[in-house]
Amino acid sequence: MELLKKLAECWAPSGREDRIRTLIASEMEPYVTDVYADSMGNLICRKKGNGKRLMFAAHMDEIGFMITNIDDNGFLRFTNVGGISAHNCVNRGVVFENGTTGVISYEKSVKDLNLDKMYIDIGASDKAEAESKVSVGDMAGYSEGFALMGGRAASKSMDDRVGCYALIRAVQLAESCPNDLYAVFTVQEELGLRGAKTASFNVEPDLGVAIDVSMVGDVPESDHHSLSLGKGPGIKLKDASFIIHPKAREFMLKAAKAAEIPYQLEAAAYGGTDAGAIHLTGGGVPAGTISIPTRYIHSPREVVDIADVENTVKLVKQMIEMGI
Ligand SMILES: [Zn+2]
Structure with missing residues (x-):
């Protein structure tokens, strides 16, 4: 959890992502072919390969x-x-x-x-x-720092440093990839998915997957959300920014089964992730979102379950190794 703590505690509000970009770049450099920032500031980490372009996006800015x-x-x-x-x-x-x-x-x-x-x-x-x-x-x-609460962890900026963590660890652990792989750490998501829009334009992925936090329905008097902490990552089928493409849905469900992890289906009435920008790029891109169940989103103490986080790493790793 040391890496998650470092990521979550890093200062980087939307538009000022310099510090988090430097931190993530140093984690990624030994594991990929190219690491570069585009003109918006998105950090693009490419593991060069033949075949289709598979893109993952986790946003590194914070509110x-x-x-x-x-x-x-x-x-x-x-x-x-x-x-x-x-x-x-x-x-x-x-x-x-x-x-x-x-x-x-x-x-x-x-x-x-x-x-x-x-x-x-x-x-x-x-x-x-x-x-x-x-x-x-x-x-x-x-300024709230990272704190463990049993098997759960609370911090500012779990949105979306926990997604960054899952993407970093999955790339580090992946043993192979049949695709041309792009792990993208986007800027300005909190202002309306702005970084993902330009990153996706440059990468031109054949399939894109956002990794982000999502709300849960497991606290007292909460709205009717299907996600709970501790039951695995969510596969998001819809929110206000996108509806999942059948190809992305098939790919993600297949990976979740192959990884033998618990997972949850999610259909949300509101919210948005980088998939909302990715799927409308160019002539259109099949896209989906992996949701990490999170309590108290956009508060100074966003709470995640550590087993969910590690199962998200496994899911992303499986997707990388399976390819599209
Ligand atoms: Zn987010």
Whole structure:
């Protein structure tokens, strides 16, 4: 879990993925033919091979906050970078790229809370002190670190560093691949699948598979989601961004059976993954998504089950070795 911890704790809000890209590149370099960043910043790791192009995508950005204004008393107003809910960030810690730490709090009451009524307190006593540390446009991410909870783990940014972890480990462990393999670590997914769009345009895959977190229905009073923690990775058949292509569905189910792992079927009413961008590339690309069941998505403590994570590694490894 040391690698997952390092990945999850890395600072990299959407648009500022430099640190996580460097970290992932160092893990991938010994195992692939080429590692390069495209002009958007996606990290493309290619294991050259003959035959069809098989692409996996895990996004390496995380949700965050961007300063919009600094007031006379040194409090920072902010906008969201990706899906931030006001209630999830009340009195939570954040950290800026230069290490400045802060707490997000709110005016008056949590009733009808929205981000307009919230601010970041970085301990400054006035505007000048705040401006000596940060500027308008600077970004922060949640500062909660990785913690084990029995067989489960909680951290900021499990979305989607746990997907990055599964893809890295699967490529490292795969013994063969009949395809031209592309493991792509995308940027700006949280802003609307932006990196996957351009990466997929460049790679022109014959089949694409996104690996991302997805919501569960196993906590008190939750919505009707089929996924539970601990029952294996999900094979996502639909969300708001795509519907699975029959070729992708067949390939993924075959791999799950061959890998002899537990898996779950998932059909979601909302949400989206990089598969939503990949499948609409060029003349169209059969695409699917592997879901890692996750509680409290887009909060500072996103919880995954470690057995699910390791079974996702096995599933991706099997897909790489089987090929398309
Ligand atoms: Zn995600």
